[in-house]
Amino acid sequence: MRTSDLGLTEDDVGSLQRFNDFMGQGLPQELGAFSTVDRRAFEKLVGYAAHPVHTEIPTANMQMTLENVEKKPLSPDLFEIPAGYEEDSKLATH
């Protein structure tokens, strides 16, 4: 879907691409970037700035559907580690 149809500009969602580029550094060279969220790849494909509204990755048994987009002021605390959290070298994933 066109990013503009979501009421957004590329600047609004620019950090998604930056996050994608950042995490892409951790992928083996032969695996490349996270193509599923590579906004530049989407734009190259469809010819305009786009955002996927529905994504399926059958190999990972994963589905994701965009339901709502809104613009509103965000608290800076959202982007900080909350007080009382301890840093761990390895996070248990189970």
Place this chain on the structure above:
Amino acid sequence: MADDRYPLSPRIRLLRAMRAKLPGAPSEPPPARPPAPDERTPGQSAACWSAIEVALCALSSSQKIRRTTGRESSLGTSGQCRRQSLEYAMRLSVFAVVLLIATAAPTLAGTVMTSEASTPKISGKVVLYIEPDRLRVETSNYVSIFRADQDTAYLLKPADRKFVRLTSEQLKQLADAPTLLRETLKSMSPEQRARFDEHLKSLPPAQRAGVERIIAGQAAKFEFREYWRNGELRQVELPADRQTGGRSTSRKPLRRAHLRPRLDRGRRRFVAAL
């Protein structure tokens, strides 16, 4: 014009400037007298006001007054200077308000995207809080915070009140891990390699397949598939390759460029990896 209610308006100033150039123009009004002590606002510091006035005069003399009046000779008079100072102070106030609004704007630029996700480990809402240089992703179990300004990502597990920090340096090391693994495997003795293979067999199939792909230097084969609706990209799907069961048959390591999707217009889908 002399009794105009708005002596500082551009129109009046322009008319005054024109009149001053005409022969027989009346002299400039005398400078305003200093306020009497009883006219001063109680508590106001005259010295302070003078300092502000001098500063504003100094600021404005080279830029504004000369342009607006075209008369440099009378600039030194305290009355006109005060009038220009007031004008400049007003302009500064407007500028300050505009600046405040402009600097406050980024705090209003947040975007919140809510999705419904279904994965083996995560189900339910996924909420993205997006600002130009930072991102927060909330799922039922985890919170990820990306700070572009710090070039760092944090993965939080609220249940344990713990977090992991990921830096660019760590990620680059992670990217080299497959190469290190392959080199380690090559240097193993036959016995060590046999033990490794046994351990590999004990892993769940999906995990084992992933490790085998890494050892072989292969990426998973997957595709973008798009669905058009009114000429718009509506859905993106990455199915496993049905002929190979999701595994690449290629022995050649895939380059990053191979993962860039290409458009297969005949089949109306995008191929992300070959």
